[in-house]
Amino acid sequence: MNSVSPTSVQYLSQDELRHSDGRQLFNPRSSSQGGNYPGLFPGGGAARSQHSEPDEVDKIKSKLFSVWNNVKYGWTVKTKTNFSKLSPVYLFGHIYRFEREEDVECFQKDFASRIWLTYRREFQQLEGTMWTTDCGWGCMLRSGQMLLAQGLVVHFLGRGERHRSVRHVVRGSLLPAPSHSPVPSQSMSRGPWELQAPRHTCSPDELEKERYHRKIISWFADRPQAPFGIHRLVALGHSSGKKAGDWYGPSIVAHIIRKAVDCCSEAGNLAVYVSQDCTVYKDDVANLANRSKDRTAWDPAAEWKAVIILVPMRLGGETFNPAYVDCVKELLRLDFCIGIIGGKPRHSLYFVGYQDDTLLFLDPHYCQLFVDTTKENFPLESFHCNSPRKTAFSKVDPSCTIGFYVSHRREFEGLCVELTQVLNSAAAKEKYPMFSIVDGCAQDYGLEELCSRFSQQTVQGQRPSKRGRAKKATTEDFVVL
Numbered sequence: 001m002n003s004v005s006p007t008s009v010q011y012l013s014q015d016e017l018r019h020s021d022g023r024q025l026f027n028p029r030s031s032s033q034g035g036n037y038p039g040l041f042p043g044g045g046a047a048r049s050q051h052s053e054p055d056e057v058d059k060i061k062s063k064l065f066s067v068w069n070n071v072k073y074g075w076t077v078k079t080k081t082n083f084s085k086l087s088p089v090y091l092f093g094h095i096y097r098f099e100r101e102e103d104v105e106c107f108q109k110d111f112a113s114r115i116w117l118t119y120r121r122e123f124q125q126l127e128g129t130m131w132t133t134d135c136g137w138g139c140m141l142r143s144g145q146m147l148l149a150q151g152l153v154v155h156f157l158g159r160g161e162r163h164r165s166v167r168h169v170v171r172g173s174l175l176p177a178p179s180h181s182p183v184p185s186q187s188m189s190r191g192p193w194e195l196q197a198p199r200h201t202c203s204p205d206e207l208e209k210e211r212y213h214r215k216i217i218s219w220f221a222d223r224p225q226a227p228f229g230i231h232r233l234v235a236l237g238h239s240s241g242k243k244a245g246d247w248y249g250p251s252i253v254a255h256i257i258r259k260a261v262d263c264c265s266e267a268g269n270l271a272v273y274v275s276q277d278c279t280v281y282k283d284d285v286a287n288l289a290n291r292s293k294d295r296t297a298w299d300p301a302a303e304w305k306a307v308i309i310l311v312p313m314r315l316g317g318e319t320f321n322p323a324y325v326d327c328v329k330e331l332l333r334l335d336f337c338i339g340i341i342g343g344k345p346r347h348s349l350y351f352v353g354y355q356d357d358t359l360l361f362l363d364p365h366y367c368q369l370f371v372d373t374t375k376e377n378f379p380l381e382s383f384h385c386n387s388p389r390k391t392a393f394s395k396v397d398p399s400c401t402i403g404f405y406v407s408h409r410r411e412f413e414g415l416c417v418e419l420t421q422v423l424n425s426a427a428a429k430e431k432y433p434m435f436s437i438v439d440g441c442a443q444d445y446g447l448e449e450l451c452s453r454f455s456q457q458t459v460q461g462q463r464p465s466k467r468g469r470a471k472k473a474t475t476e477d478f479v480v481l
Contacts, residue, residue: 081389083355091353091360092150093159093335108386114352115149115217116362116385117142123222123370126234126244134230135367137245139348141233142364143341144253144401145220146350148228148261150338151308151405152216155270157209159335217383218373219266226373227264228257236260250341250348250401251312258310275311278435281442282416285309289412297409307412308338309404311435316398325393327434329354330422331402336415342400344391351400358390 083089089096089107096107119142121133134141224231234244236259240252248256258272271288273280285307286297295302315324331337332354343349353360368382404419406412416437423433438445 081387083388083390087356089353089355089360090329090333092339093333093337095333111352111360111388112384112386114362114385115146115153115220115383117145117149117220117383118364119367120222120230120370121367124224124231126231127224129244131244133367134244137247138230139343139364140248140250140253140341141230141256143343143348143350143362144248144250144257145228145230145233146362146364147339147341147401147403148257148308149216149220150352151403152219152267152270153213154338154405155306155407156212156216214373214378214380217380218378219264221373222370223373227266228260232260233257236263250399253341254310254312254401257308261308269305270308271305272308272310275309275435276442278311278313279442280309280311280416280419280435280437281444282437282439283441283444285412286409287441289409300409302409304409304412306405306407309406309415310401311403312399312401313435314398315400315434318398320393320396320398322393324434325357327422328393330425331419331434334404334415334418334422336404336406336411336418338403338405340400340402343397344395345397349391355390357393359393359396361389361391363389 083098085098089098091107091110094110096103096110098104098107119133119135119138121135123132125132219226219228221229222231223229226232233253233256234242236256237243237246237248237252239259240255242248242252254274258274261267261270261272273285273288275281283297286304289304289307290297290302291305292299292302297304315321315328328340332340332351340351341348342351347365349361349363351359351361362385371378371382404415406415419437423436
């Protein structure tokens with residue numbers, strides 16, 4: 001046997017997703033499209049007539065909608081994700097070789113330690129709507145949350161932590177959990193390396209890491225006060241013409257993330273840069289990161305903020321261009337990379353690594369109950385996934401956003417060197433690189449108007465670059481099948 005299956009999967013099967021496609025009765029947009037059941041969905045006829053209907057009717061409608069989403073996105077099936085023993089697996093720049101048993105275990109712990117953010121139900125209504133769930137429309141926002149969460153983990157806990165920061169939640173881990181850790185429900189389907197909480201005492205350093213981990217998760221809570229929660233992201237999307245129930249593209253989500261970090265005082269030492277025209281302008285990044293008022297950003301003595309760099313792009317026309325496969329692999333191997341938000345056509349995913357010609361991903365299409373993160377020692381198990389999944393590059397939608405994290409000026413310079421090497425080597429086989437790294441600012445290239453438009457309005461599609469690329473515009477609609 002040349003394959004290994006590290007775990008059982010806890011996801012809705014693709015057959016079930018296809019089976020549910022096209023049912024007008026449960027189409028979240030049916031109310032705006034003349035469907036036969038507009039009253040079942042928030043934001044439609046029910047929302048317009050809520051003032052004249054009894055509260056009991058609204059509650060019944062909400063319950064029906066929640067029950068359907070719980071069935072559609074909550075069913076689990078046990079399947080296997082097979083990994084080759086002959087090929088290395090890359091996860092956030094780290095390499096695992098499954099012919100070694102210790103690497104299988106380390107990969108399991110590493111993958112399970114990543115913050116997993118999925119559809120939720122029964123949270124507080126989104127302002128101005130009747131939505132109490134993001135099932136069916138919030139998958140790209142959830143993917144964006146996971147990318148940002150990975151950046152925050154690296155920012156506060158460091159790259160070297162990998163799975164150490166939350167190792168206590170994985171069976172067989174070396175890091176014990178505090179005695180007050182909650183015990184997961186025994187009713188959950190479990191694989192051979194599922195989450196658990198052995199009752200031991202942590203060292204002060206380990207407890208501090210757990211507190212940071214919990215704090216980061218709480219920032220993504222499904223409550224209006226959370227700086228990166230679904231309520232906040234939807235509110236920030238209004239300036240881009242998006243609202244609850246709409247479908248979001250990876251470029252729009254990149255700008256929403258930037259706005260969210262700008263508004264978060266607790267992330268004051270972190271900035272987000274979103275590239276324009278598939279180009280990262282070094283001086284724009286430097287000016288954004290510069291904390292020294294009396295020094296230029298490139299002065300070796302200047303203090304820098306950490307920066308998350310997001311690069312929205314489109315890698316093909318109607319389908320993913322296979323010429324970009326090698327370049328995507330090279331980028332995912334970089335320690336600086338914090339993943340890619342994109343997905344299959346009409347199905348958003350968060351890509352975290354690869355093996356051979358398949359991408360590893362975390363899937364937000366799993367409906368879970370709201371968790372109150374304001375409670376002390378809230379349960380962590382629903383924020384971690386022990387089910388790695390893969391999909392072929394050929395099935396990936398061409399619209400995506402890739403993220404990088406640098407903590408200071410020297411790291412940014414190192415990233416620029418590595419990206420230039422990767423992109424230039426790719427250009428030898430491809431007519432055009434995925435994106436470019438150039439000196440100067442966007443305004444030096446006559447892009448002031450373009451930058452202003454991108455920062456305030458919806459990103460509707462890819463503009464041709466100054467290099468003369470001709471890309472077909474994308475609607476960037478990622479929805480569930």
